[in-house]
Amino acid sequence: MDFDSANKSCSFCGFQGTSETRFAGGLGAMMCVDCLEFYHHKFSSPERLETISRPPWDKMSDTEILAKLPLIADTATQVNGFLGEWVQMARERNLSWAEIGQALGVSRQAAWERFAGSKVRKNSSTA
Incomplete structure (x- = not known):
């Protein structure tokens, strides 16, 4: 399997990886550290989670x-x-x-x- 992060991109923001990039992911979807931190922050409390009421494409x-x-x-x-x-x-x-x-x-x-x-x-x- 191809483990070279330079051949991967973030499935959430589209960031193209480099040889130094670290991705989280599985089943083909990859997440960059910035998106991981953003979504961790959003999902870490019920109050923040409530701010996600509509899909982003609506706006x-x-x-x-x-x-x-x-x-x-x-x-x-x-x-x-x-x-x-x-x-x-x-x-x-x-x-x-x-x-x-x-x-x-x-x-x-x-x-x-x-x-x-x-x-x-x-x-x-x-x-």
């Missing part, structure tokens, strides 16, 4: 909404890459395409078609 202009679209697309790419790495790990553990497909809610064939051409190294004929 955004059209220009701000459009500016966020590439960041959301980058996050989707990052999560999809993480999924591919996990499928690769599953194949390296000799889990079958049928098992992977079942876990993803798709057929064995659909899982194989989506992931066999990526970095998955195991024999694709394994059922």
Whole structure:
């Protein structure tokens, strides 16, 4: 798996990591230290939590909404890459395409078609 933080970005603010960046996260979503501190502060007391009554996009202009679209697309790419790495790990553990497909809610064939051409190294004929 790719542990290089320079290849990751914060799923909350879009900050692009560097080799020195530390991210918290899992399942493909990453959070930079600034966002971690911000949300920790917001969620650390009921009074502060009450200040989050509406989603932030409700107050955004059209220009701000459009500016966020590439960041959301980058996050989707990052999560999809993480999924591919996990499928690769599953194949390296000799889990079958049928098992992977079942876990993803798709057929064995659909899982194989989506992931066999990526970095998955195991024999694709394994059922």
